[in-house]
């Protein structure tokens with residue numbers, strides 16, 4: 162079971178910052194999950210919400226600011242700014258870092274709903290190719306259209322469909338028919354039966370966001386592909 166640090170090591174460090182990404186790699190996470198939006202000048206930036214308020218304290222949305230402006234804004238509010246200046250990173254900065262860690266992988270979540278950023282898929286793929294990291298990426302999205310679009314661009318990266326808050330049944334055949342590699346369900350929506358049906362149909366499962374040790378143990382028993390967690394340290398301690 163791969164351990165994937167959700168927004169980096171976000172249980173301890175400010176989410177979606179280079180500090181949280183570096184710490185996740187340092188403690189031995191297999192992969193990192195992050196979220197992307199586009200800036201005013203069309204640059205791919207790493208941040209979860211469209212609105213800046215929760216992580217930075219500022220008003221406005223990502224697309225109100227240029228990359229240069231966003232890179233001067235600290236995203237430490239979720240940890241009460243206790244780590245000092247932790248700027249909003251660009252995807253370019255992140256990928257330059259990961260190019261030095263090619264034994265690790267990244268789950269890039271394309272945030273394309275409800276806001277849709279024209280060509281976010283093209284811009285993301287261009288950067289991933291620039292750093293020769295296509296083999297190290299899983300693209301995911303709640304938006305089926307975004308997954309279809311990144312596939313149509315001819316990427317060799319794997320893809321995963323995100324799902325939340327809906328009653329699950331065995332949709333493995335649909336996911337396979339769409340050429341999608343993984344299903345990314347919310348842990349809370351899963352049952353033993355659902356998990357088995359996906360794995361029996363050879364659809365990989367990366368489950369989020371699993372933060373409690375007891376739940377991590379359940380995931381281990383299911384033999385899923387990946388566990389997405391804010392606390393990769395806890396997952397490492399029970400899985401290895």
Ligand code: G3P
Nearest residue numbers: 194196270323345369389
């Ligand atoms: O990739 C799993 C998870 O990140 C999806 O939800 O809201 O944390 O981006 P959210």
Ligand code: CA
Nearest residue numbers: 194195196270
């Ligand atoms: Ca996400």
